[in-house]
Amino acid sequence: MTITDNRYLLNNGIDPLALVEKYGSPLYVYDTAIIERQYKRMEAAFSVPDLKINYACKANTNINILKFLKELGAGLDAVSIQEVELGIRAGFRPEDIMFTPNSVAIDEVSAALEFGVKINIDNISIMEQFGHEHPEVAVGIRINPHIMAGGNSKISTGHVDSKFGISIHQLPHVLKVIEATGLHVEGLHMHTGSDILDANTFLLAADILLNTTHHFPHLEYVDFGSGFKVPYRENDIETDIEEVGARISERFNEVCKEYGRELSLIFEPGKFLVSQSGYFFVKTNVVKPTPSTVFLGVDSGLNHLIRPMFYNSYHRIENISNPAGKPRIYTVVGYICETDTFGSNRKIAEVHEGDILCMFNAGAYAFSMASNYNSRFRPAEVLIHEGKDYLIRKRETMNDILRNQVEVELHTEAMAKV
Numbered sequence: 001m002t003i004t005d006n007r008y009l010l011n012n013g014i015d016p017l018a019l020v021e022k023y024g025s026p027l028y029v030y031d032t033a034i035i036e037r038q039y040k041r042m043e044a045a046f047s048v049p050d051l052k053i054n055y056a057c058k059a060n061t062n063i064n065i066l067k068f069l070k071e072l073g074a075g076l077d078a079v080s081i082q083e084v085e086l087g088i089r090a091g092f093r094p095e096d097i098m099f100t101p102n103s104v105a106i107d108e109v110s111a112a113l114e115f116g117v118k119i120n121i122d123n124i125s126i127m128e129q130f131g132h133e134h135p136e137v138a139v140g141i142r143i144n145p146h147i148m149a150g151g152n153s154k155i156s157t158g159h160v161d162s163k164f165g166i167s168i169h170q171l172p173h174v175l176k177v178i179e180a181t182g183l184h185v186e187g188l189h190m191h192t193g194s195d196i197l198d199a200n201t202f203l204l205a206a207d208i209l210l211n212t213t214h215h216f217p218h219l220e221y222v223d224f225g226s227g228f229k230v231p232y233r234e235n236d237i238e239t240d241i242e243e244v245g246a247r248i249s250e251r252f253n254e255v256c257k258e259y260g261r262e263l264s265l266i267f268e269p270g271k272f273l274v275s276q277s278g279y280f281f282v283k284t285n286v287v288k289p290t291p292s293t294v295f296l297g298v299d300s301g302l303n304h305l306i307r308p309m310f311y312n313s314y315h316r317i318e319n320i321s322n323p324a325g326k327p328r329i330y331t332v333v334g335y336i337c338e339t340d341t342f343g344s345n346r347k348i349a350e351v352h353e354g355d356i357l358c359m360f361n362a363g364a365y366a367f368s369m370a371s372n373y374n375s376r377f378r379p380a381e382v383l384i385h386e387g388k389d390y391l392i393r394k395r396e397t398m399n400d401i402l403r404n405q406v407e408v409e410l411h412t413e414a415m416a417k418v
């Protein structure tokens with residue numbers, strides 16, 4: 001979003017205030033141009049014979065976002081059987097969907113097999129069960145290289161006591177299971193966690209995986225997961241995708257030569273593709289000065305955007321109703337009956353009640369983590385594409401709150417006798 005003549009404008013000159021007027025507040029808005037820019041950047045960064053970019057759809061599961069990424073040429077990374085089904089409904093071919101669950105029962109893995117999608121196994125127990133039942137089905141295995149990375153403990157998945165993947169130290173055990181069951185391993189996978197800041201950490205982890213390829217003679221692909229950091233603040237650091245791309249490609253091509261076959265190189269970005277494409281617009285309900293700070297109470301809360309409270313993540317907040325206002329210091333809070341602070345002591349152009357605030361980086365892990373806590377409705381979602389706006393999810397109503405609740409008549413005779 002840019003400021004022109006003291007007005008905030010989205011791509012193609014779309015006025016966000018007009019969108020809020022039209023669809024109401026709070027409102028999620030996504031811009032396809034930014035998704036496309038990020039996808040193409042990633043595509044251009046790697047020079048390998050076969051690059052696959054699988055969109056990690058848990059970041060934003062609106063089916064229109066999935067379809068748009070499919071049109072760009074992406075595959076899909078699904079972490080639940082429901083995401084697998086969503087991918088099929090969005091039109092992805094089963095072979096372009098990779099199912100990478102954690103802590104699921106063999107039934108869910110078998111259900112994915114029915115859909116014909118690619119399966120990535122993340123523990124030795126499932127390897128054994130799956131290998132016994134389906135030695136003919138080619139699968140990937142998720143290895144944990146134990147490289148400490150990630151923005152915070154909830155999202156970093158590579159450390160030694162992480163629940164994710166099969167420890168690299170258990171490689172001898174893995175090889176024994178393959179020998180005993182005949183499990184057909186066609187892929188090696190890792191996903192070390194979000195927010196990898198430097199190319200070196202990434203390469204260190206990648207190298208650990210690449211150094212094991214000679215143990216697996218039937219490989220078709222190596223999947224390096226994700227962890228690309230995007231900027232949240234102005235002048236924030238971000239993963240230098242071009243540098244990571246150049247260095248990984250060089251190393252990967254060497255490894256393929258040693259291995260004797262061209263392997264596919266797969267990535268599974270979520271945040272990198274969609275985070276910056278999203279904006280979350282909220283209305284200021286109250287301006288509340290207290291002895292310590294001035295609170296801005298908005299018509300949203302941790303029920304709609306939980307990242308600041310759950311991960312301590314930073315989302316830029318700007319007053320799009322009054323861009324030229326004198327900057328003041330505010331603490332932006334939600335309306336939920338818990339402390340749900342979107343941002344503390346932020347410098348924001350002077351805010352009046354009724355002003356619309358914009359929270360940036362609202363495309364990933366924002367709506368997809370929203371809930372109905374406090375029996376509040378989840379917001380509407382709008383997609384903008386080539387100068388037009390499309391409603392892609394309706395705002396909820398009371399029917400959505402009550403759907404699936406079963407009202408029963410309780411018989412209280414026994415109680416009455418007491």
Ligand SMILES: *Cc1c(COP(=O)(O)O)cnc(C)c1O
Pocket residue numbers: 056058059077079100191193194195225226227228268269270271272364
């Ligand atoms: C969540 C997840 C991703 C995407 O992570 P981002 O930080 O959003 O890019 C990729 N792969 C797997 C297996 C995941 O669980």
